[in-house]
Amino acid sequence: MTELTIVQAINRGLADAMRADPDVLVLGEDVGVNGGVFRATEGLFKEFGGDRVIDTPLSETGIVGAAIGMALYGLKPVAEIQFLDFIYPAFDQIVSELAKFRYRSGGQYPCHVVIRSPYGGGIKGGLYHSQSSEAYFAHTAGLKVVIPSTPADAKGLLATAIADPDPVLFLEPKRIYRAVSGEVPDGDQRVPFGEARIAREGADLTIFAYGAMIPPSVQAAETLAASGTNAEVVDLRTLVPLDEKAVLASVEKTGRAVIVHEAPRFCGFGAELAAILAEKAFFSLKAPIQRVTGYDTPFPYALENAYLPNAERIVHAAKAVVAAG
Amino acid sequence: MTELTIVQAINRGLADAMRADPDVLVLGEDVGVNGGVFRATEGLFKEFGGDRVIDTPLSETGIVGAAIGMALYGLKPVAEIQFLDFIYPAFDQIVSELAKFRYRSGGQYPCHVVIRSPYGGGIKGGLYHSQSSEAYFAHTAGLKVVIPSTPADAKGLLATAIADPDPVLFLEPKRIYRAVSGEVPDGDQRVPFGEARIAREGADLTIFAYGAMIPPSVQAAETLAASGTNAEVVDLRTLVPLDEKAVLASVEKTGRAVIVHEAPRFCGFGAELAAILAEKAFFSLKAPIQRVTGYDTPFPYALENAYLPNAERIVHAAKAVVAAG
Amino acid sequence: MGKAADKSPEPPAPEASPDLPADDLPKVYRAMVLARVMDERCLTLQRQGRIGFYVPLQGQEAAQVGCAWALDSEDWIFPAYRELGVALVRGVPVKLLLDQFIGNSGDVLKGRQMPNHYGYREFRFVTASSPVGTQISQAVGAAMAARWKGEEIVTVTFFGDGTTSSNDFHAGLNFAGVFKAPTIFFCQNNQWAISLPRERQTRSETLAAKAVAYGFPGVVVDGTDVHAVYRAVRDARDRALAGDGPTLIEAQVYRLGPHSTSDDPRRYRTDAELQKWKDKDPLARLKHELLTSGALTEADDAALWETTRKDVVAAFASAEETSPVDPLTLFDDVFAQRTPQLEAQREEFAALLKEGLIKP
Amino acid sequence: MGKAADKSPEPPAPEASPDLPADDLPKVYRAMVLARVMDERCLTLQRQGRIGFYVPLQGQEAAQVGCAWALDSEDWIFPAYRELGVALVRGVPVKLLLDQFIGNSGDVLKGRQMPNHYGYREFRFVTASSPVGTQISQAVGAAMAARWKGEEIVTVTFFGDGTTSSNDFHAGLNFAGVFKAPTIFFCQNNQWAISLPRERQTRSETLAAKAVAYGFPGVVVDGTDVHAVYRAVRDARDRALAGDGPTLIEAQVYRLGPHSTSDDPRRYRTDAELQKWKDKDPLARLKHELLTSGALTEADDAALWETTRKDVVAAFASAEETSPVDPLTLFDDVFAQRTPQLEAQREEFAALLKEGLIKP
């Protein structure tokens, strides 16, 4: 066990994977000499050299296209997109190619690629350094989407992602890169995909969240406890594959759901959770499902704190749900 | 009134708009001399010339980027993306720029742009000539998303789109471009955004659908009528802005919902509808909501008919919902 | 050897160009004939509704076969959707291709893609997709990987004149220049991108000249001349393996047929232009050469066409008899293993299939 | 006039180049000083936590001011995020810029964007965004629109060396070439894209040479020489308005400061390199010229710096006193009119705000 922040856990995870497997390499903008703008790749260039820690030209199209080609040839590239907001120039490669290659080739050409990217608000980054666009990717058949919220999960899920033969989008909650630190098991400890984590147990209501929304969700649960509502917090960890079993089991127990994410509400990931509950846990539900999310506007700058879900809003929604039935 | 197919209605709508307003122009691949690969722009090049019906190089990035620039300067470009499957090279321009320009400039720079694109399956187009990726765009704050299902709506909604000062993604159900024909009012008859159309009235169950899923939904409703279930079919017409009132009103009446779309289920547009119902019509709902959708795989070729929702699947789901409560 | 695009930084020395071995020429011709025969046949089959769609290559046979001939079988091909000639040189059996065109159970791709979008790992021919250009940056990544693994191969990517406008053309060539990737960019300038003529695609003087922007050589070759193409590709391959980086080759050809079976070229180009290029038919050119050299007689030629036609007809008959794909394969290969969600959808699907509510 | 990039198809004739009027020089210098003063001040303010972020322009003043000086006030600017010098020449008041940096109620953008991402329709200075390159193809569309409307203006788009690798660089320049758009592509090659040096961004000999790929001229200018920049831009503008199409200008400069306040350049570049370019400081160069010509004395200069500093400090004090943005504006300008959904969210938000559950 070592005490690490999330960004340190990721850095450690990358180094471990590169040491263990010569086919793993890292590429992206400023990932080499500079060690990444968030220092997630710090030290890798020194240890593994410029052929395995590749500073690329400023082209996300090229980064993902090249990563796919490398994977087709048998390597296991880990590409960094500097901010999730800048992934869109690579969207064609991701949606048309990365997600579909195995399928359209009848299984001949899997794409063993991980794309890492910091996502979300909370660093006063405005419209283009704050987005949380996981829903686009979760809707894209053929991609796995992973979002850790603790240092241990960051390392364990990253190890699983790098070992996974399918493309994985690994989203890092940059707001808590350094804010959260915790014990991380040493060695190759993997956290499996498709298993949610119960961040807090409870019986009266379930709060579903992931990534940087876990801390305010847990905080909300604690506030709620004071007023007699015992909330469960489910950290989804992997959006695809989703741990539907855990989602349903929790609501079958609590009968109430509040869903939290930073992304705009409309067609956000929370919609899918609500839809699953409305289909498969309908008779367990005692009250309307509420979503506490970013608003349906672009991400603001000055009003960032007003935009992002906070513990107060979660508590407010939870109370409304409890009051409703 | 004139009897037109959907593609003829669109062609007519474009010509009318260009005649009425010299600031309207059309650009895209093969839209000029060739009249568009689906002939939606047939005749426009001859009437309006190459400066207003612009054959562009093969770059969706360039098409949308240039259209934005034109709009900033005061024109009203209507860009064609040849197939919705090919919109991804323009995704950055659409998501980062088109959708956010008005907002991020504090209202100084609206983007009066329409992007037209044929979408959906049913023409044996395989992975790349069949996609139905409306959810990506509906999740993008700042974009309007419109999908007509009849010739009259095609013309009326297109007129509204071209007059709208905000960016509109206008998705055309290519599968029924020519299959459906109907009466279209002459002259400048607009269909407002944000008003769903009741394609068939009913009291027992609501089928929500749009675009090319309207015909099988109506067919399903007719089959259901034979077995005593009176289904309402709601044609959403505009996904953004959504006619939430009509959505809720229908389910408040019927108590049951089946949601139909071609796109993969996971995080598809249907999830949002289900989430809205689970939040705001919870106490009206008598039974679980079911979604009849494409599967969570890339769009297939040989198995296209097995993939696409059909009337039988809709009937099957509707019966299950009715049986459940 | 075609002239180097003016302004290329390091034009390869034409004198170094190796020649297409004379002994190979009859085989090269046979490959070109096979491609042409399949093309003609498939256009007919599409009209008859026996295949759903087809993308012809007529006019581009010398470029494709000449290029493929200059490669090693270990080299990786990243095609667009029109490279039938390359696939045939690679040795992909005709029946296997036709299985793909039908999308039956013999199709390695399991019926997942439109005709022409095939690929065969066994033949190092990467599965094609429709979005133009995406293969270009992938080919560069693969070349970087091969070099990293110490394998002495090149990757070759095919694309058209229109595709030089794509994002991946720019990204791929730039990466290749920066990383000196052992990649050959083989652009078949067939003068049209559906209805857009080459001159309206870009104002660059030649397409090969675009290599200047990425700091490596670009060459123009007459793509109806199988010798010129062969030499240019051999040169590029040698350069790449010597560590000197990529080359852009512009093979000037003409698409004699429609863009695809959905296209009607009479809407946008003239008969006169078509005729001009028909007079430069690459098959006629090579046939003339072989007749002149005595490597072929008119009688040989007639026999060749006849046998080839028979073979293709027989292969299609056999492909048509091959059983359809199993509908349950719909849920395979999304991931290496089906997720619980996919498993559940598969069960739901299987039940509906059984009840006859889904008809594949 | 800078040398034409070798290989440009139609290098403009240097003899035609108009000169920067001597009378303007003191004003040009004043604009450069103002830019430098604001830069120094904002770096300090950011360190003090009084603004959240800042992108400095030090080293690029001559390029920006020289370019802006050569334009007509009706010309449209499509900036990246580093073009403070251009905004100042356009006449954007310092206080208005500082309001944007704070994101207060005086900000025309309503506090919606990070510092440096401003824009003012009134000054034909289009609001900047962060994703690199997107402004390039937009500038081309606007130029096409202006021509279509019969307006005699050009659009000018600014971007860095790194941005030549972007999708929109390729798409934008290609469209401009094909449509002969009256656009000037003004590339400030400041030698670095965050930590990536120019030589590793692309292997093209110069960035200007990339114009070859699009069939129009590319020129290299010394971006520390305000005269050279002015002449190159005037030439390009004349060409554009004469209907001869776009020009790519590569202004060679150096980013003397960090990429942004989040960056530490010592991680990737040497003091020696920095010193070399500090010796070519564009402000020192112009000052020397003005001292030599007698247009400026050392005393004038000292006074200029002092007044400028005072003005900026005063403007910031006033900006800091300006009230914050109204939280309810969060829901404005998504669309021309709020949709019912946005109206409902706004109401929900207003209620939470009232109850103190949301703290802006």
Ligand SMILES: Cc1ncc(C[n+]2csc(CCOP(=O)(O)OP(=O)(O)O)c2C)c(N)n1
């Ligand atoms: C990104 C993208 N946009 C549009 C299309 C539609 N499309 C298919 S082929 C084609 C023209 C391609 O021209 P070129 O690159 O010259 O190749 P050719 O077909 O002539 O061999 C177009 C526009 C596409 N496949 N992909």
Ligand SMILES: Cc1ncc(C[n+]2csc(CCOP(=O)(O)OP(=O)(O)O)c2C)c(N)n1
């Ligand atoms: C599409 C995209 N990817 C990545 C980034 C992150 N980023 C911001 S500036 C920059 C470097 C830009 O370099 P250059 O074009 O040379 O401009 P400079 O900052 O040197 O003026 C990068 C990588 C971005 N803004 N947009």
Ligand SMILES: [Mg+2]
């Ligand atoms: Mg072509």
Ligand SMILES: [Mg+2]
């Ligand atoms: Mg730079």
